[in-house]
Amino acid sequence: MADSESKPASTPLAIFRPNNLNNDDDGSDYILLAASGASPPTLEVSNLEQPISESLWSLIIDPANLPPHLKLPASQVHIIISTNSGLKTAQNYYDGLLSPLLSYLRVLHTTHVTDSPSSIAELTTKITSNGVENLIILLSGDTGVTEYINALPITPQKTTVCVLPLGTANAFASAHGLGLKTLLHGKPTLFPTFTATFSPGSRENGQPLTESLTKTSSIRGCVVASYGFHASIVGGSETPEYRKHGINKFKMVAEEVMKGTFLGGAGNGFQPYNATVKGVEAVKGGTKHSYLMLALVDRMEPTFVISPKSRDGQVWALYTGDISGKDLIDTLIMGAYAGGKHVEHEVVGYEESKGFRIEKMEDKEPWKRWICVDGRFVEVPKDEGWAEVKVEGGFNVLA
Numbered sequence: 017m018a019d020s021e022s023k024p025a026s027t028p029l030a031i032f033r034p035n036n037l038n039n040d041d042d043g044s045d046y047i048l049l050a051a052s053g054a055s056p057p058t059l060e061v062s063n064l065e066q067p068i069s070e071s072l073w074s075l076i077i078d079p080a081n082l083p084p085h086l087k088l089p090a091s092q093v094h095i096i097i098s099t100n101s102g103l104k105t106a107q108n109y110y111d112g113l114l115s116p117l118l119s120y121l122r123v124l125h126t127t128h129v130t131d132s133p134s135s136i137a138e139l140t141t142k143i144t145s146n147g148v149e150n151l152i153i154l155l156s157g158d159t160g161v162t163e164y165i166n167a168l169p170i171t172p173q174k175t176t177v178c179v180l181p182l183g184t185a186n187a188f189a190s191a192h193g194l195g196l197k198t199l200l201h202g203k204p205t206l207f208p209t210f211t212a213t214f215s216p217g218s219r220e221n222g223q224p225l226t227e228s229l230t231k232t233s234s235i236r237g238c239v240v241a242s243y244g245f246h247a248s249i250v251g252g253s254e255t256p257e258y259r260k261h262g263i264n265k266f267k268m269v270a271e272e273v274m275k276g277t278f279l280g281g282a283g284n285g286f287q288p289y290n291a292t293v294k295g296v297e298a299v300k301g302g303t304k305h306s307y308l309m310l311a312l313v314d315r316m317e318p319t320f321v322i323s324p325k326s327r328d329g330q331v332w333a334l335y336t337g338d339i340s341g342k343d344l345i346d347t348l349i350m351g352a353y354a355g356g357k358h359v360e361h362e363v364v365g366y367e368e369s370k371g372f373r374i375e376k377m378e379d380k381e382p383w384k385r386w387i388c389v390d391g392r393f394v395e396v397p398k399d400e401g402w403a404e405v406k407v408e409g410g411f412n413v414l415a
């Protein structure tokens with residue numbers, strides 16, 4: 017096989033003209049900065065000869081006049097490397113690509129490496145307490161992002177986060193098209209958040225919620241809050257027995273939930289979730305549900321559109337009552353892969369939303385009383401437990 021066929025393609029990040037800061041056409045060569053296609057990726061620096069292809073012009077930068085967030089002093093540009101995220105490649109990504117890129121552009125920074133599940137929260141609290149403008153470059157997946165926003169002060173903050181997707185699913189970064197290009201070409205943008213509050217007795221990772229990482233009974237989220245099928249899949253994928261399977265974990269859990277064999281289930285197929293849901297018109301008083309989601313993003317992956325109207329700060333809720341497992345897959349999942357067609361289907365309620373409340377969860381199986389908040393899941397007590405999800409606040413993201 018020829019070398020050009022076997023070598024994975026590199027991703028262009030920026031172009032600039034080294035000796036001509038005005039970028040006027042004096043015929044000199046441009047430099048291309050790119051991420052190699054290797055795993056882990058490395059920085060590639062090469063000369064580009066004219067004519068330069070159309071698609072590269074949007075990547076032009078001026079190294080002598082970088083955007084304001086890259087001109088902050090080293091004490092205000094922080095990199096958090098989440099060593100446990102995804103397939104544990106964040107440190108290699110930093111060493112091979114991010115660190116050489118920042119050195120090349122002379123962006124001074126302070127680097128932090130996580131050593132526990134509370135590191136992201138602790139570092140965020142420490143960094144944002146300086147009261148000045150900060151840029152935090154976070155190398156992690158969705159759980160890392162939710163740990164970050166939960167550690168932010170509620171009052172408007174001066175900190176902007178740049179999310180580099182180094183987790184397994186990376187729904188937040190994927191939905192908003194975030195990555196290393198955003199670090200060089202993005203602008204601070206306000207993104208909405210919601211607060212999910214849980215009744216006493218609710219548990220996260222087997223611990224009372226007030227003793228888990230959040231230290232409160234509320235969690236802030238910025239991707240989705242869900243109950244029913246989606247919450248079971250996300251929660252199940254976070255359990256140690258499924259987490260080790262990487263991206264396949266979602267499919268494996270979904271198949272077991274469909275068969276009714278998930279976590280020791282009797283194998284009686286897909287059954288509805290039983291609860292009282294308030295604040296969603298489409299529920300119409302029914303107590304059997306299959307799918308409920310508050311969506312702050314329009315897609316989970318580039319081609320998986322969960323809520324086409326959840327864009328530009330709009331928040332929408334999706335709902336289905338008691339439908340079969342087959343209908344759920346055929347309508348919601350296939351519709352999401354067809355660009356979000358499911359929201360037009362008669363079995364799907366779709367409405368702009370400020371949040372909802374779920375109470376009287378009657379199912380005896382704990383996983384049918386899970387509420388998913390971004391990459392995390394909380395188990396709510398049977399019958400007297402409740403969860404309330406309210407759209408409020410926001411945070412600054414380089415996008």
Ligand SMILES: Nc1ncnc2c1ncn2[C@@H]1O[C@H](COP(=O)(O)OP(=O)(O)OP(=O)(O)O)[C@@H](O)[C@H]1O
Nearest residue numbers: 100101102130131133157158159160183184185186
């Ligand atoms: N050294 C460490 N020891 C223990 N836990 C860690 C360490 N470093 C990071 N963590 C934790 O590991 C978790 C990684 O979650 P993250 O969302 O970043 O990755 P993921 O779960 O693979 O991706 P996704 O949520 O996108 O599927 C976070 O809770 C983070 O705080």
